[in-house]
Amino acid sequence: MLLVFLAVLLAWAAYRATRPPPPKICGSANGPPVTSPRIKLRDGRHLAYLEFGVPKEKAKYKIIFVHGFGGSRHHNIFADAASRAVIEDLGVYTVSFDRPGYGESDPDPKRTLKSLALDIEELADQLELGSKFYVVGMSMGGLLVWPLLKYIHNRLAGAALLAPVINHWWRSFPSNISNEVYYKMFKQDQWSLRVAHHLPWLTYWWNTQKWFPSSAVASESLAMFSPPDMEIMSKFTLTEAQKTQPKQQGEYESLHRDLMISFGKWEFDPMELENPFPDGEGSVHVWQGDDDRFTPVTLQRYVAKQLPWINYHELPRAGHMFALADGMMDTVLKTLLDVKDK
Template sequence: MAEVRGANTWREELASLVEDTGILYTGEAATFSSLPPFNPEKSTAMAAAVSETDHETEPPETLKEQVTEFLKSWCEMVLELGRGCRDILQQTVVTEDSFVVQKLGGPVARVSSRLRFLNEFLPEDRDPVHAWPVIFFVFILAFSALNLNGGHDGLAPAVKKVLVHPPSASRIQLPDGRHLAYREIGVPADKARFSLMAPHSFLSSRLAGIPGVKIPLLEEFGVRLVSYDLPGFGESDPHPSRNLNSSAFDMLHLADAVGVDDKFWVLGYSGGSIHAWAALRYVPHRIAGAAVVAPMINPYEPSMTKEEMRSIWGESLPRRKLMYYLARRLPKLLSFFYRRSFLSGKHGRIEKLMSVSLGRRDEILTEGATFEDFWHRDVEESVRQGNTKPFIEEAILQVSNWGFSLADLQVQRKCYRNGIFPWLKSLYSLAECELAGFLGPIHIWQGMDDQAVPQGMIDHISRVLPGATMHKLPNEGHFSFFFFCDECHRQIFSTLFGSPQGPLEQATNGGEILSEGDMEEQSLATDSTNK
């Protein structure tokens, strides 16, 4: 019992667990006489002071921060939603046994195989499956930004609209009933020493001819320049199914209609050169000679070497290569691009509309007001009819089978040896052989700084037409030699026609007009009499 009493009580056990504060509990009621009486107003003031101190240490959140946090949260939710949708599509739609894959898998695979050539434009270390979605997404964003900001850019120059002019061309009626519009400058038909027919290039018209050529220069050389609108361009009627053969005979019928009775010269510039080549091939008996400036050929010509092909496709702009491909494989899609460029009703830079690069001299030339006025007027006449068909036809003509190759124009001896008797006869006589190809002179002018005509095209022409005279022009571009260059025009005429002799004189003898040969004989007879 004594041991039990000697044990600590519960109060002592509890006191041993806490720190000794020095206050002894005696069991009496505790009094707090030293504390002041409670004051409610003073307590409220102290709480307000504490609240103001908290607000000073933690500034309030601005509206911008609230919006930013909301957008972050919203983007995170959209991202998670997109990931969920992607997982659902991968697990249900993109599987091999899904209805969508079974129905669309084959057509999508065929389209992908036809568009596989576009992968050549990607870097080698990029996977097309990941690269093309990013490219299309960025393209859509850029296109949207341009559309939104295009109308608010006050610093951009005003875009000129394409104007419609009243008809002004002379026209002839062709044997098939179509009408062909043409323009004639220089000396009159009865005084012309030389007649020069000039088909225009792509996105051009009869107004081009030789851009900026002076009338006194034409008269000095006695030249009659006849330029005309290709079918469907300008004021010429469209052709239901034109090709290079029909193009050559249109030129021939025009020459006959305007009074060119003898042979005439043909001038082809850039895309118009394909019509000059066609004239040399299909109506060579009426062609005296040809002048070709910055010539174009078929980029798919099968006789080209690998080096020439590599040069042509390596130097062309991506958009240019795309136009070539569409013209050859999907020509109907060209209408989409044409409607948004030169047929949009607005003028644009020539290098953008033609998908070409410009050299230094070309840039200086095209920035001038003279060139801009001429270019705008020429384009307005070219797109007068507002139809994409003639432009698509012109693009197809360049990249399709011409029906001949440039090698066919080279002069060569052709012998007919069908059968054993003609062959035996040819061993002893050359009567069965004749010269084939174009027998007249061919002069080609090409600028060495031409960014529109790849060097591979010039190499191919030089190789298959060794008889043609190639004039290489250092530092000249695609436009600088042919447009508004008096010395260049004089150089072309001097090369083709020799020394200037002026127009023919209408010397009469008994009421008859003497020809050029008769006048030379009369002059020689007079000189001998005087001696």
Template sequence: MAEVRGTTWWSEELASLMENPIPETVSTTSFQARKSEEVVNESEETLKDHAVGFLMAWCEILMELGRGCRDILQQNFLNEDSYVVTKLRGPCSKVSKRLRFLNDFLPEDRDPLHAWSIVLTVFLLALAAISVDPNHETLAKEMKVRMHPPIASRILLPDGRYMAYHDQGVPAGRARFSLVAPHSFLSSRLAGIPGVKAPLLEEYGVRLVTYDLPGFGESDPHPNRNFNSSAMDMLHLVNAVNVTDKFWVLCHSSGCIHAWASLRYIPERIAGAAMLAPMVNPYELHMTKDEMKRTWEKWLPRRKYMYSLAYRFPKLLSFFYRKSFLPEKHDRVDKLFSLSLGKKDEILIEEPAFEEFWQRDLEESIRQGNMQPFIEEAVLQVSKWDFDIEELHVHKKCRTRGLLLWLKSMYGQADCELAGYLGRIHIWQGLDDRVVPPSMMEYIERVLPEAIIHKLPNEGHFSYFFFCDECHRQIFSTLFGTPQGPMERREQTAFEENTADALQVPVSNKE
């Protein structure tokens, strides 16, 4: 009865509060079910709110932890008196000074720290994308590298190294003129005069001797290469292959740095120099600002970057050279060197003869698989040279040291003699050359006014020297004049006559 009265009382009270009374058919069971659903919904919303609050609390804790770690680092490691700052302050300042030149490439209104952080981030992302992408393929034509058996003739140098060389043209005993040619970067003794015909060498009586620089081709590396050692290697070579008279030195592009060294250190053995698009130091201090500007503006950004690495951070070159020179396949010459070529050069490098020559010469150049000689060659190009090209300029040099010589120069004429290189220097320069720009030739013309400059309109870096029969004939005609053919072999030299006379004396006594 109590339950019925309780239920009736609750229904009556609820009906009194509402306009429409609740039917008495509503049971306590249905109400309890609705109440249980509301409780469940409230419990679900509370769990979600708790989860969100938990995560937010953890984030706040982590942020506070990070701030605390930052404060600890700043107070204990990054203040001026900390061990880390004391040890790293000097090296970091040196690195920042060496990298300060990079700020010249930024717009004036950009903060260097902010700009270079963005550049570095983009560079790392691009490098990661290229490395991860399995379908990455180069669009340029690639050539597979082959290794060939050793075939070179070699001589033993005084320091125990072997030098490989290649002999072409007229034999030593009949040569009217001897040409010695050091090769350029990423090349070998096989370069010489690309495409020169044997009948032309015979017609002018020319013997052409080319050789591998230390560490290239089949020549042994040199532990301490410099310009003087380069000239001495050339001198030992000509003596070993029986070049007894003065010889001509022939060079192209960066190979001319070794020709410059020979003119400086062994001028008494050289009859003259024939240089095609000769390379000089792009950081040469004696170049004017205009000459320097017109030199660098012809080069692509990647080539400028490689020169900057060779000049400031040469050890980093190993990474780039190993990826460029030593893989199983190679790009075209302009892609490999990041060259901007003129119209004639673009046509030339598409010809099968050039592609075959370039591929074989490259394969011979890298046969040892060692990047150190290439790094040494790049550093020789851009570092301060052991001499100035101006020293080759012909000038009077008077001896006035010492009291007696000084008094003699005051009251009379001092003992003077001509200094510099006294032979002929011929330079051929293509005016459409974008590899060794004409501004370098203009610098040479300014400091060596006695050099004979042959300016070639519409010619590029390769077009006048590679596989051009008429060009080769013009070069030989300029150097040697009218062709006279090889020299006739003499039946008996003066040395042989003296030897025969000496041998006849005991014979006559014996009779």
């Protein structure tokens, strides 16, 4: 009976160790305060957003920005790196938002690739951005532009994916290419992604246990960044909001669910998508640095080759953070909007 009791006790302890704590919902008794404007979505959740650029009533172009892993609405690449003069001269309005579970947006335990696309469509409708709008995503946010091209392409005027992360388990990847890149990753990230893909219910435990190294990306290890990245990052200082807001509701519904969704089993393969703009009424651009340690250029080249309608821009001697380089976002903006220099 003692052995049975110990076995049950260990099983219960193991079960508890895999169960994440409940999130600290913004606006609740034990949660952070609500400080940002929010919309109420179809299922009752709230989505926080932040506007930047010219007033939308006067804007010629309207862009929704999708932040990356560990980011928030405060990580709007246009506010951080685009020239204010260019934004005003072109008449650009941008809105960034907290993806579910990040910042001040309510978590979505039922989150899927499609649900995020519908969240963005509803954000555009409630903010009255019109029938067509542009989307720009960076890093993990770039990865999540693919579902937008799949599910709401009829609402898009164009899209830009900046250093988009890639899921190694998309079925179109030849195993030799996928494995070659995968096994060049840090061992701890190989294991972290394996868990997120094959055993998602263990993701919380894996990234909080102390026996083995967890994800280098989740722990924000500087070892992930290339020399060009380090040079760029030395010129930027994060604001207090950028540091504290992303994970304030808890890491499980933000970082960990991001890993499970992004590296899980996708219901579609981006490399099988058809051209969302067959009549040339818009364009899709992928920008990639050739010294990106997060998203190896080999995989990005393969994706671009499989999708001839993609406008692929490869930048020499550039890392994952190239979008923050001087003048880069002005170039991305003018290319996406098909605006010629005066």
